[in-house]
Amino acid sequence: MSIISVEGECELARAEKVIVYRNDADGYIDTKEGHEKVDSLTVELAAGMCVLDGVSNENSVEVLRQWITIKTQVSATADHKEITEQLDAALKSGGKVDAQRICKKLKAAAVTDRFAAMELCMLAVSAFDTCTASQRQTLKQIGFFLSIDDDKFLAMSQKILPLGTHDEVDIEFVLGVNEKMTADEIRSLLNEEYRKWNGRVTHADATMQTQAGQMLDLIADVRAKFVEACV
Template sequence: AESLKLAQASNNTKHELDKALDEAVGFFRDGNQLDTYKICKEIVEIAPLAYRYDALELCLRVAQADGVAAVEELTLLKDLASWLEVDTNRFREMMAKILPAGMHEEKDVEVILGVTSDMSKDKTRKHLNKEYSKWNARVTNTDSEIQTQADDMLKFIAETRSEYIGKP
């Protein structure tokens, strides 16, 4: 009797999910769009910060699924992080773990390194030195993927330093 109840509950859940999926497909098929900014603001009002990080991690994992982070995906992820009002540095750390720079179709220094156009040369230099120290410590990691990522990041930091600060 108990297994029959579980099977019925499972069938009811499946029916509800199928119905919700059909409604979602119909919504988009009719040309409707979602206002992601508005949705994020609603999430900020009702969800604790930890849940907002969970939602952002899910979005990062979806972007990771095809192995390449397109420019449009990275722009949307950056917007989502801003709209969900999460810490920029923590978002960058999540990006580095889930979507390493090697997956990026184009490298965005703001997303990858946290360098913004409004930073002074001195602030940029100090920030890049901090990033260099962090990634340089990972070059000797026992995990070869982390070593490769660290090497790539050190090269990117050097390129960014040349571009934003000039040759030493």
């Protein structure tokens, strides 16, 4: 800053000050690179769910390829080639991915991104003829690693992997009931699930009606075994 003489336009005084300003917010490049990393990590994680007993399921792989295509069409930051290469690399490894490592990186992403990663993993499994015990266990681990809320995980699993898609009844996976719960806790959960599924018995979608009937039957069985038996 300078003070100038009116008459002679001479500089009478001058002062300088250096101000250091740091902006921690992501710029365009940072945001773009961040989204690309999240998309690649999501696909790498889900690729592990496309392989069962060392063999990749083409239907499951196609689910991921379609996801990549849609993602790159609606997002200016997604790179189709880069993400596809990530998928191919994961599949070449026989689906052997370090889920915990990937999830640790994804935990820094937005909640919606973590939900999207969990959802894609379930969609990959839904392309198989049946959902096996090992797949359910892996999905549970991924949900834990990503810090997905139990209620959110249950809602997603019931929607994407309904009861009829499993090789056996897993009440923890499809109902949220586990052995650590007390009879009162199980009763409360079952009452909540009953209200939800009873309201869907008359759903316009026949598939939803069938699922609702199956869930109500299961709820009755679990209630008889874990609640009424304790009275």
